[in-house]
Amino acid sequence: MATIHDVAREAGVSIATVSRVLQGSSKVLPETQERINDAIRRLNYRPNRLAQQFRSQETKNILVIVPEIGNTFYSDILAGIKSVAIKNGYSILIVDSNSDPAAERHFYEMLVQKQVDGIIAFSTALPTAELQSYAAQYPVVIGCRYVSDETLPNVTIDNEKASSDITNYILSLGHKKICYLAGPADTHVYRARLNGFLDAVRSRGVDVPRNRIVRCEANIQGGYDAVANLLNSREKFTAIVASGDTMAVGAIRALNNFGYHVPDDVAVVGFDDIELSRLFSPSLTTVRQPKYLIGSRSMEIMLDLIAGKPLLSYRTVLDYELVIRESSGSFV
Amino acid sequence: MATIHDVAREAGVSIATVSRVLQGSSKVLPETQERINDAIRRLNYRPNRLAQQFRSQETKNILVIVPEIGNTFYSDILAGIKSVAIKNGYSILIVDSNSDPAAERHFYEMLVQKQVDGIIAFSTALPTAELQSYAAQYPVVIGCRYVSDETLPNVTIDNEKASSDITNYILSLGHKKICYLAGPADTHVYRARLNGFLDAVRSRGVDVPRNRIVRCEANIQGGYDAVANLLNSREKFTAIVASGDTMAVGAIRALNNFGYHVPDDVAVVGFDDIELSRLFSPSLTTVRQPKYLIGSRSMEIMLDLIAGKPLLSYRTVLDYELVIRESSGSFV
DNA sequence: TTGTATGCGTTATCAA
């Protein structure tokens, strides 16, 4: 592989001058410039980025951590990140944490070891304190996850209010016997959504006994198991509010397997508006997060962080949207 | 950030000795070792990987290029790659090409510029000649894509035979009026699947007129549009063989919208066994590719390539499996 | 067993 020295020799100049044309410096005679560019072409020279990065101690790479890479929810976010990144000369690298703390720690170590210039994370398997200590020293943006205190830059929607809204929609259809699939208790987002749900039912004076609020894994299987259990225990209900679309899909699958029809027998709503929600049959009524915007905004904040600009606010709250589809029906 | 010099000073040794314990060399006195480890801990020293990589000119990173990151087909493959990579001290970085040649070229340039040690690609938007020129100089493995000649290491199933098999299954159910969704003509895989389909119908003496073989984009919308067109043109048929699950799902959506029921009115089969195929209603009859194995095998070949081992064969062909589900029904 | 010194490819400082 040709180096800058080879180019310098070929063009009959010093490496300093070659470096100058590489950087687009104007202080090089057009004719020398041409001679150097010729040499570069002849030798098929490419700067060794490893050396450049070492020299500058920056990679122009941003690491994006997602909890599960096959989830289309994140593809849209990634597209948003990418659009801003490319415009600013950054590449994004994607990794999958599977919500595993050890894996996640490994990724943050990449930051410490200068492998990437910053991290945008949609997974927070690490204790908040640890996250904070990384964020205090390096550019870190958290997306779609609240953290208990506000010293971490984060980009979300108002999960509590959105959850209230969709619950109110179900209530407005006349449902009184409602089950809630709550997701894992250790994730702040799911706690917020649960709170929003509880606010809504309480303010309407609808009683939801404890056994109708079910903790479950935030995936299809989790939703399936939760609803299968409810049905096995002969619980009666006309609607299910799920704290995520994957759980909602699992719930519908379970209902179908037990011979119930959605939405005629039971109405189901989800949260997030993943791709499957539109394609599934029945299509899901859900809360649409502004995924692309979440991505682009996160990357913008990342750029500010890298540039050392002071943040206007640690918390960025974006708008959401209720998407009414088939699964909620029109109860009367 | 503490450097190796700081550690050396703190421990009262030379940087060479520090470097030795970092590399796990045995030729260091246990007591010096301990002193150095203490110093490392005290200073919270982490080797600067940028410097290490620069020094060794290798990154221990493998780039994986997928055409669309939200497709669960690739998540399983990625898991397979990761398992082998981790065991061998490699990290994998994932990027999404959107089948865009410019984006893909950019990624291969990362290889030339030493940003990664090798590339495993499931997307081949670049001309074969260009791919070959990269592969001739750097470790490159192509997965799930044939390339016209055999100078590129690649890992696939026998798409032609698999396509024949699933077509024969449909034929065995008694179907005679069959449509085929062919996918893009410029992708070798889809040509192979089409050939397999044609082989099967011909050998059974079933006639498939040209207008029942439809080119379309390899995604849900592509399948939808293709079938909507067929139905609008009043084409009559009892089965659809799709060259990919996404197209099959689109096909079913179109059939439903036109008032047809799957599988009662029309049987539909797909190819790949993506996650959606199992969850969709009706669940899809399809060809299951050994996704995890494709991933792990690709990474093993990558390691051989990096180690400079001679390849036994450029082509690795793995077994597939027919998965019979609801969408094919049982025609009589 | 440990230390000294060199070089990896680039950028940037300073001098010419």
Added chain:
DNA sequence: TTGATAACGCATACAA
């Protein structure tokens, strides 16, 4: 406008 040279942090050949 151009060139010589130092420096980035680390691994390693060679010397001690």
